[in-house]
Amino acid sequence: MKFSVITSTIAAALVAGVVFAGGHLAYEQRQAAMKTVGGSMKVIGGMSQGAMPFDAAALAETLAAMQVAVETAQGAFPAEPDVSENSKALAAIWETRDDFDLRLQTLADTITVAAATPPADAAALGVLLGQLGGQCQACHQNYRQPTQ
Amino acid sequence: MPGLPPELSPANTINWLRRFLKFCAVAAVLAAAAFFYLTAPNRLPPSPVYDTAGNAAAGERIFNIAGCGSCHMAKGATGDARLVLGGGQEFASPFGTFVAPNISSDVETGIGAWSSYDLANALLRGISPKGSHYYPVLPYTSYARMQPADVVDLRAYLATLPAVSQPNASHDLPLPFRLRRGLGLWKLLFLDDAPIIPNAPDSGRYLVEGLGHCAECHTPRNLIGGLDRSRWLAGAPNPSGEGRIPNITPGAADVGNWSVAELVFYFETGFTPEFDTAGGEMVNVIASLAALPVADREAIAAYLKAIPAQTDAQ
Numbered sequence: 167m168k169f170s171v172i173t174s175t176i177a178a179a180l181v182a183g184v185v186f187a188g189g190h191l192a193y194e195q196r197q198a199a200m201k202t203v204g205g206s207m208k209v210i211g212g213m214s215q216g217a218m219p220f221d222a223a224a225l226a227e228t229l230a231a232m233q234v235a236v237e238t239a240q241g242a243f244p245a246e247p248d249v250s251e252n253s254k255a256l257a258a259i260w261e262t263r264d265d266f267d268l269r270l271q272t273l274a275d276t277i278t279v280a281a282a283t284p285p286a287d288a289a290a291l292g293v294l295l296g297q298l299g300g301q302c303q304a305c306h307q308n309y310r311q312p313t314q
Numbered sequence: 315m316p317g318l319p320p321e322l323s324p325a326n327t328i329n330w331l332r333r334f335l336k337f338c339a340v341a342a343v344l345a346a347a348a349f350f351y352l353t354a355p356n357r358l359p360p361s362p363v364y365d366t367a368g369n370a371a372a373g374e375r376i377f378n379i380a381g382c383g384s385c386h387m388a389k390g391a392t393g394d395a396r397l398v399l400g401g402g403q404e405f406a407s408p409f410g411t412f413v414a415p416n417i418s419s420d421v422e423t424g425i426g427a428w429s430s431y432d433l434a435n436a437l438l439r440g441i442s443p444k445g446s447h448y449y450p451v452l453p454y455t456s457y458a459r460m461q462p463a464d465v466v467d468l469r470a471y472l473a474t475l476p477a478v479s480q481p482n483a484s485h486d487l488p489l490p491f492r493l494r495r496g497l498g499l500w501k502l503l504f505l506d507d508a509p510i511i512p513n514a515p516d517s518g519r520y521l522v523e524g525l526g527h528c529a530e531c532h533t534p535r536n537l538i539g540g541l542d543r544s545r546w547l548a549g550a551p552n553p554s555g556e557g558r559i560p561n562i563t564p565g566a567a568d569v570g571n572w573s574v575a576e577l578v579f580y581f582e583t584g585f586t587p588e589f590d591t592a593g594g595e596m597v598n599v600i601a602s603l604a605a606l607p608v609a610d611r612e613a614i615a616a617y618l619k620a621i622p623a624q625t626d627a628q
Contacts (some may be wrong), residue, residue: 207589215579256556296583299591301598303584306593308390311557313593 171244193253195242199235208230214291222284225291229281236274243270254311262308269305276301327572341513355441363462364431366478373471376464378605380457380526382472383521384598385414395539396601400478405451405464406551409539410487412451430469435460440501447497449485450504450539458507469566511546518617521610531559531595534627550623554595558627565623577615 209228212218247260259266276297285291377383383391385619387397400423401416418424423432430444440447440454448454490496510523522528533541534550551559562569572580575586581603592600603611 204588204590207585211589216361224323244488254557295585297611298581302591303593303597306591307595307597310593311555312552312559 170308192242192244192248193250193255196239196255198252199242202235203232203239205296206235207302208297210291210298214288214295216288220288222286222289226281226284227279233274233277233281233287236270236277240267240270240274245296254313256309256311259309266305266309273298273301273305322501340618342367349495349499352502353447353495355445355447355498355602356374356501357435357441357445358439358462360431360432361462363466364429364434364623366463367464368430368466368470370467370469370474372468373467373469375601375606376468376525377471378519379610381599381602382417382468384595384602386417394413397475398478399472399475400482402480402482405554408453409491409552410485411447411485411488413483416480416482417472418476418478418480419473419475420479420489423481424477425472425583426477428469430466432461433469434465435473437465438507440497440505440627445492447494450500451510453527453530456524456527456530456539457504459509459520464525468491490559500533500538500540500617503538510543514617514620515613516621517609518613518615521614522617523603526614532562547621549627550558557594562618562624562625563621563624564619567624567626569618574612574615574619577618578611581606581611581614582608 195270208226209225213220213225242254243259243266247257249255249257251258277292280294285294315539317600327391338610343432380599383396383399385403385405386401387396387398387403388398389403391398399416401414401418405414416424421427427478428436429445435441435443436452437454438451438460439458440450442448500542509519510529529541529547531553532547532549533543534545534548536542547562549566552559560566560569564570567599569577572587580586581600582594583604585595586592603614
């Protein structure tokens with residue numbers, strides 16, 4: 167019960183994060199959205215790997231928040247190149263924009279399905295984690311700077 | 315010539331010039347001889363092990379740890395295409411642009427005709443079958459630590475992969491670096507098979523310092539491209555673009571706090587403890603590490619916990 171309250175709070179904070187912490191600039195919006203995606207992945211990873219108890223209600227909220235965040239991210243990469251020292255987005259995004267958009271859409275499709283029919287137990291959630299992991303890496307491989 | 319002291323008379327001056335030129339000529343010949351002696355390809359001693367039949371199944375593990383596919387497959391290949399080793403990927407560097415060669419089993423454009431001994435000289439000494447030096451973009455300064463038996467197994471495994479008939483462009487390098495012979499001097503400075511961290515556990519050391527060649531990206535380099543061993547695995551500028559390759563020693567602000575279990579999980583899935591994911595070149599590395607027996611991932615993690623802590627670069 168206590169965990170349920172904690173995870174629900176996390177999920178609520180994630181949704182709020184997208185709405186309020188976005189900022190005005192495109193890169194600020196992307197970063198806030200990706201932060202929410204990261205926070206959601208931590209819940210998905212924690213519940214599927216046993217670091218956190220499986221909680222269907224909190225999971226549903228987390229997946230819904232992640233769906234909103236991915237859709238926000240999709241709208242936060244402008245048509246013109248938006249590369250700066252404030253952002254880890256690489257110029258390659260705008261050089262092969264169709265490929266980038268396709269990969270982000272693949273993630274959006276995955277999370278839309280998951281939010282509509284959330285995995286029912288930790289094992290099923292683990293399958294989703296693996297799927298998301300591959301999709302995150304496929305994009306980060308070519309489009310995000312490595313981080314220290 | 316009146317007025318000149320006798321020792322600077324024309325006869326004496328010509329005599330002196332003649333002796334000086336003779337000295338220069340001899341010095342030049344000696345320098346050239348020394349250069350050719352020092353830069354000559356230094357092949358491995360022959361051994362009966364190279365004539366044994368390798369174990370292709372064991373070689374698959376060597377292939378995955380060494381990450382051969384990451385550079386020699388087509389860029390961005392996934393699934394079975396990771397085993398199509400026609401080369402062609404380009405690697406920009408401060409010394410020019412290198413092009414990965416075809417290492418498929420095609421006889422004409424690949425390495426189908428190579429013996430295990432040929433492969434061992436390429437990987438451990440950076441020497442082609444014809445005796446020229448390879449550029450250290452092939453990480454032979456790490457592979458120098460390979461066991462010959464592992465090369466034989468790798469040779470057997472490579473022979474099971476598809477032949478690809480594909481000639482590739484030459485490297486695109488400015489003049490001084492186009493002359494391969496000089497690499498012999500570079501090798502004298504930077505090519506040896508001594509352990510870097512002798513106290514670290516053997517199995518992990520072999521995988522990280524040797525086959526896995528982790529230091530090639532995670533250790534900073536000096537001006538002429540040699541690894542700075544005093545900053546072993548302390549992180550470095552990204553050789554293929556923007557950003558930095560992280561510090562992975564116990565002193566790293568981020569990775570230094572990961573437990574052995576978290577490191578092993580990362581090698582298997584690409585997920586950090588925060589469930590961020592690997593990016594850049596590390597994505598290919600993860601794909602290779604994930605294919606290994608779990609004991610190898612554990613050995614790599616144990617090694618990383620045993621090496622000296624280095625602080626992140628400022």
